[in-house]
Amino acid sequence: MSGRLPAVALTLAQVAGLSLMKLSHDRILPLEYTAYNTLLLEHLISLRKYTDKLEPQGLTLSWLYSARGDYARATDRLKKAIANSDLHNEKIIQYFNVRIMRVEFYFLSQYVSAINYPYRHILIGRGEHTLEALMEQLSRVQIDSSELRKQIALFTWTLVGAANALSGEVWEVQRNF
Missing domain, CATH: 1.20.5 (Single alpha-helices involved in coiled-coils or other helix-helix interfaces)
Incomplete structure (x- = not known):
């Protein structure tokens, strides 16, 4: 060589x-799932300047703001749960680690093809499914309201999925314990 x-x-x-x-x-896996809170908040604050463009189209970002709040609350709950748990119990550790790993899984958009978009992460990926693409769409003079509606909905559902992953599934908890 x-x-x-x-x-x-x-x-x-x-x-x-x-x-x-x-x-x-x-x-506990050293994945910093709480760092996304700041990144999401910064992007959503910058999206507020487009409110006047959205209203005539009958669109709002309120569901997206709500999903971001769900994610922030889920990160706080998980951090508290980890801090108040017996970290010598392997089942509990496994349960927390699965929840942390699922966050990254859910931030990989489930709504686009992995073949067409190998970087499917909604925050750091590339493509029409990302928060950056949503911001680009809003910054255009002429916006496609149906495409914008789809982008907002898919981004919101992806964020809700990540929040639910952090929260854990009720039935999964009962099965593990």
Whole structure:
């Protein structure tokens, strides 16, 4: 091997090794699901300037604001539940880790094809399903109200799914305990 490939391969192996060591020692997955609260809030605040464009179309962002609130409350509840739990009980740890992993699963839009959109994450992905695409649609002089309605609805449902994943499913809790 020549060039930068050996150095890149070594660095990648080191990152993978450190990640595995970190994951094997942490009882609760170190995924920062609460960081999305700030990102969502910043984007939704910037969307407020488009309210006057939405009203003539019969559209509102109130459901999206509500879904963001659901997500924020779910993150708070999960953090409190983790803090008040016996983290030596493997079933409880597994239950919390599944909830944390499901958040990332739900932030991968279920409404677009993984083949057409390999980066399906609604916040950091690329494509018509992202929050960035919604903001681009609103910034246009001429907006397509049916497309905009679809984008708002799909983004809202994706956010609600992530909030529900953090909250956990009632029937799943009973089955695990």
